[in-house]
Amino acid sequence: MADRSASGARRDNYWWRLLATAAAFSLFGLGGLxxxxxxxxxxxxxxxxxxxRKRRARLLIHHAFRAFIGFMHVTGIYTYSFREEEKLRRPGQLVLANHPSLIDVVFxxxxxxxxxxxxxxxxxRNPFMRGAVTTADYIPNDDPERIIELAARSLARGESVVLFPEGTRSVPGKAFRFQRGAAYMALRAQVAPTLVTICCNPPMLMKNIPWYSIPLSRPHFQFEIAAAGEILELHGKPESPLVAREVTRQLKAFFTEECAA
Structure with missing residues (x-):
């Protein structure tokens, strides 16, 4: 068994992928500067x-992240695919996704x-990322009520807001623990979210796992985009703890089913 694993690792360019991953993270830090x-x-x-100025900064970040994703792909670190990617380009969306990997938001x-x-x-306060998050006017996660209000204003201006309802990366094998912030945002803005299911097989850049602990075989990221209008009806619903709890339950059920498929 050990021989087959080692052979598989060599066939899938394990050491090259490890070197390329190190180069990618160095490139990411340099790019931030x-x-x-x-x-x-x-x-x-x-x-x-x-x-x-803010929109131009976000566009620069968008292209920089696209180049970074492309670099990791062409160097063979992983493969990836988007299904119905064009849906993400519509303005004014609340984009909710599960969070299995460190680079989900970059994707x-x-x-x-x-x-x-x-x-x-x-x-x-991070020297590599401070310039990007400040100039792009991203929302800090230090005040729950302020987050909801700023996100609702952003959506009203036609901007898309990206949020992971878990608030942190998933732990493989454990049930999702969704916070209610995403539900409150959707209710306050009266926006049916766009739901993105992210699967990475084998897992890569997971929570509490160092970047250099890469899988033996090349991972594949798959992104499935769906409209929440089919599972959630938010228009006219009040922004209340009871409704937010039910919306959160439905979101958790959706992602749990999709990730188990």
Whole structure:
């Protein structure tokens, strides 16, 4: 058994993928610094309007993330596929997804040109990411009520908002633990979410697993996009704890069934 595993690892270019993964993470950090110190400062001179400057910054991040995803793909770190990817390009969507991998948000923003998202407040102090999250005016996750209000305003402006209802990466083998923030956002904005089911087989960049612990075989990421209008009817429903609890239950049931399929 050990010989077959080692042989399989060699056939799937394990050591090359490990080296390429290290290069990719180094490139990601370097890219954050280039955005902050090279590409973003001219935006303040060229675009005096803060709203236009924010959209241009998000577009730069969108293209940078698309290039990063492409780099990891062409170097053989993983393969990926999107089903009905064009649905993500519609403006004003609340995009909800499960969260199996560290790079899920990178994948999603690489497909959404004007994406707003909820990010860890600590990223606003991170030297590699501070420039991106500040200039793009992303929403810090330090105040639940403020998150819901800012997300609703963002949706009303026609921006898409990306959110993981779990609030953190999934733990393989454990049931989803969804927070109610996503339900409150949908209810306040009266927007039926776009649901993205993310599957990664074999798992990669999981919670509490270091980046260098890569799987023996090349992972494949699969993204399935669905409209929540078929499972949720939000229009006219009040924003209340009881309704938010029921919406959260339905979202959890949807993702649990889709990920088990």
């Amino acid at each position: 280039v955005l902050r110190f090279v590409l973003f400062p001219p935006l303040k001179l060229i675009y005096r309007d803060a709203e236009i 999603l923003i690489s497909r959404i040109p004007n994406a707003n998202c909820i990010v860890k407040a600590s990223l606003f």
